[in-house]
Amino acid sequence: MVYLTDVLAFISGFFIINILANSNDILFNEDYEFIDLSYPFDKNTIYSPVSQNFMFIKKIGHFDDEGSWYASNDFAAGEHGGTHIDAPYHFKVDGKYVGDIPVDKLIVPLIIVDISSKVNNDSNFVLYKHDLDYILNDNMRKPCFIVFKFGWSKFANDKSKYLGITKNNTYNFPGISGEVAEWITSSYKNVVGIGVDTASVDKGSSTDFPVHKATAKAGLFNVENVKLDQHVPEYGCTALILPMKIALGSGAPLRLVAICPKRS
Ligand SMILES: [Zn+2]
Numbered sequence: 001m002v003y004l005t006d007v008l009a010f011i012s013g014f015f016i017i018n019i020l021a022n023s024n025d026i027l028f029n030e031d032y033e034f035i036d037l038s039y040p041f042d043k044n045t046i047y048s049p050v051s052q053n054f055m056f057i058k059k060i061g062h063f064d065d066e067g068s069w070y071a072s073n074d075f076a077a078g079e080h081g082g083t084h085i086d087a088p089y090h091f092k093v094d095g096k097y098v099g100d101i102p103v104d105k106l107i108v109p110l111i112i113v114d115i116s117s118k119v120n121n122d123s124n125f126v127l128y129k130h131d132l133d134y135i136l137n138d139n140m141r142k143p144c145f146i147v148f149k150f151g152w153s154k155f156a157n158d159k160s161k162y163l164g165i166t167k168n169n170t171y172n173f174p175g176i177s178g179e180v181a182e183w184i185t186s187s188y189k190n191v192v193g194i195g196v197d198t199a200s201v202d203k204g205s206s207t208d209f210p211v212h213k214a215t216a217k218a219g220l221f222n223v224e225n226v227k228l229d230q231h232v233p234e235y236g237c238t239a240l241i242l243p244m245k246i247a248l249g250s251g252a253p254l255r256l257v258a259i260c261p262k263r264s
Pocket of ligand 1: 081084251
């Protein structure tokens with residue numbers, strides 16, 4: 001006797017296998033490239049002034065008597081340094097922790113907003129609404145992660161230039177205005193997070209952090225220190241935003257990858 005449940009189980013099993021096969025067929029047929037948008041974590045990684053720098057302790061690394069290699073190290077680091085995510089909890093007491101951000105908000109379409117020519121290396125540039133007129137189009141209707149490219153990754157090897165450190169130890173690098181953050185979070189409910197190729201979504205000289213507050217309030221995450229010293233298409237890529245799953249984290253180190261159609 002054949003039961004209906006068995007038939008349904010067979011059919012659903014068939015579809016699951018079919019769907020998995022199709023996603024692999026699509027991603028690994030050499031039409032797509034995987035672009036790493038993360039900086040390595042090492043002694044040069046840039047951290048916020050209140051965070052612990054990346055500390056790497058080489059602990060074990062040796063061949064045993066049989067000639068087999070074994071290595072295991074320790075590390076310690078602040079949450080907010082290098083390529084990293086800010087969870088809403090960073091600026092909102094009842095906001096989500098890193099460990100609570102669902103994966104369907106971390107694998108989404110990527111939009112790069114390249115404003116580097118407008119910034120033109122000006123460390124006091126702030127992005128206002130009128131700078132974004134051209135990006136208002138259909139792409140904004142899909143769930144998405146928007147990364148603003150200020151053209152700052154080229155300074156990443158020079159910490160004092162990248163942060164714009166002055167004699168008084170203040171910072172100067174470009175950022176988004178509170179106006180833009182409020183506008184995005186109130187007008188575009190499909191935006192799950194925003195990123196920048198600088199050390200903070202707020203301008204370096206900010207003391208009141210309006211962008212951090214606006215995104216946290218709306219439940220968005222931020223990604224800072226995105227490595228954008230390479231070409232990434234403005235549309236058509238998928239972002240994999242996969243931080244270390246620190247359960248109660250206000251932020252976490254992140255491996256950020258874009259899956260993009262290969263340019264012909
Ligand atoms: Zn942060």
